[in-house]
Amino acid sequence: MAREVYGIDAVLTPLVGERDDNFLLRSADGTSWVLKILDLAADPMTVDCQVAVLRHLAEQDPSLPVPRLRATRLGAPVGMLRFAGARHSTLLIEYLPGRPLSASTSNPRLLRSFGFTIGRLDRALQGFFHAKLAQSLVWDVRRLPELAAFVGDLEHDRVGRRVKAVVGAFGERLPALRGLPSQAIHGDCHASNVLVDEAAQGIVGIIDFGDMIHAPRVLEPAVAMSELLTEGVAAHEDLTALLQGYTEAQPLQTAEVEFLYDLITARHAVTLLVHAWRSRNDLEGARALRDAAAHADSSLELLTTLGRGKLTAAWHEAAGTLPPAARLRRRRARLLGAGAELFYDEPLHIVRGEDVWLIDAAGRRFLDVYNNVAHVGHSHPTVTAAIQRQCATLATHSRYLHEGILDYAEALTARLPSHLDTCIFVNSGSEANDVAWRIAQSVTGNQGALIMENAYHGITHAVAALTPVAGQRSQPHVATLKAPPRGIGALDMVSQAQLTYAAEDAERALAELRERAHAPAALYLDTALTSNGIFDPPPAWLAPITTRARDAGALIVADEVQYGLGRSGSHFWGFERRGLEPDIVTLGKPIGNGFPLGVVISSRAVVEEFQARYGFFSTFGGNAVAAAAALAVLQVLQCERLQQNAQETGAYLRAGLESLAARHAVLGEVRGAGLLLGLELKAEAKRIVNILCARHGILTGLEGPQGNVLKLRPPLSFRRMHADLLIAAIDATLSALRGV
């Protein structure tokens, strides 16, 4: 027959086959073939589909290890054989060497080759279509909900409950599954349909194209992964190798990889349900599935214990489909340390800033109610142009004569009391406070410091000692003053009792220093009292404190890193609002609108004495570009009347917050002035901040010793319409919280 139909002289050996009669043909020319004499009941559509797909694959990827089809002597793909009065169709298919993966020991290299081969197969299958691909197969996981009827047939309730959970979860995901990229797939790439080479290093064949369907592409690797587990060929850790191989040939989308867990557990459930059904209706069939069902049971238990999150993360890693934000987070933790701080439960990937808006990688706009560095608005064109212009001309240090640094120092000191006339340039608020500390010690000959409890002044070694809020242990040379009391500033009135309390507290702190053999070199004050909870005490509150500090020899350092440059609305400097006459002023954050810069300003005598004693030079401090940026900031502040805006918009926002506080029980005090406002949250503070960000696109933060004061500190170009957005978002967030 082989000679008659196919023109081959061959020796025939019978092979096993489920439905067809199969023979191995070893031809005289050394090639081997499988002759399939198809079952009389074979569906002609199925035969036609197999022929079509093998032809398609031979055309699209000729070296893919799938069997070639040999035509009859007359060139027909399907042969015809009369036998015992019946007409049988025949196929002659290339015999592929190798043994089934199911009979080999798997290893990661082999699994990667497996994945790569089926990835190639799916790539080659794109564009293939045949009506038969719509066939309905019980093994198609998309039909799992229909099989759920047989949950009762499962032997143990424990298994039943687990399978039910899988069916339920899968049912919910089905609509999304149908939306994934779909195509013709092999659909049954289990370890018995995959042939490996002698050394078990690579895949040399994929066979059996009888279960092909049109389905979500990701079902292909999912079936392979699931079957490796249920056939006991590989452990779950090894599946990543298959996925890696698959995606090397055929990339997957993030959404597809998100589905792997559902598809694999669903396929396990199908195995268990088909086995349960067969146990009642088809004992021989059940026996063939016994081991697979046992594996499916234990594997399902393991997968549910490990959890979708952990497994999916590992699969994303293998497939190279980690969502971009997750990828950045991992990379960041690897390069910057896991402790590098990030805002919000779902950190933002911000790529652009524009006035009061920050824009993320997906193009979503966030209203920035948090950043005081972008004082005149993010990427302000005037400041940007000044930086660009100067950078393109000259960017060097301050040991040459240059007008830039002088123009800026002139503009800055013109806005300060006349005794604050000389500037030292550094690069950050911390550095400015550090230099101020050295100056204060040098001028006074004292080594002690008075600071507010919970103060924040920066990160250098000396300044960290003045920063109890950062968890620094208290040091003998530092004494802390009590923060202003709740409710202070609301009526701009201070009671006699409060004044007495402030005076006694200052005396107590000074006595503590004395006991430790220290006199104060400086009293440091963040004039915004930000880290204390954004209190806004009137001048009367501070007067008894500063008087006593000065009497004890301290210089007054006004840390204007938060409050300087008009943020309070009422005054250009925070110390003015507090009624202070500082000996030293330190500046940072907002003055360069994002360009790093810090300044220490004091009297000429003080600065010159410090210079004479120690000399001072900071490489980047006051460089030409920083000076250009800072000068532009002052110009924009003036041109755009931003201090006035801070006052007007701040008052408007404050009134809005007060009306919210009257309606929402969770809100406490409204604090602060201008565009530095605090809103006390009595509960759920972190949740509220995260909801404002994730759901309303509004960026805020938390402040205060208890971390329960909503910190509202936007660029000074924040307008009424922005305040309206913020108030509406807080209102909606709190109403939704109350509804829960």
Ligand code: PMP
């Ligand atoms: N002083 C105060 C009041 C601050 O808020 C900060 C920064 N948060 C600093 C100093 C330190 O500034 P920098 O981070 O620029 O060193």
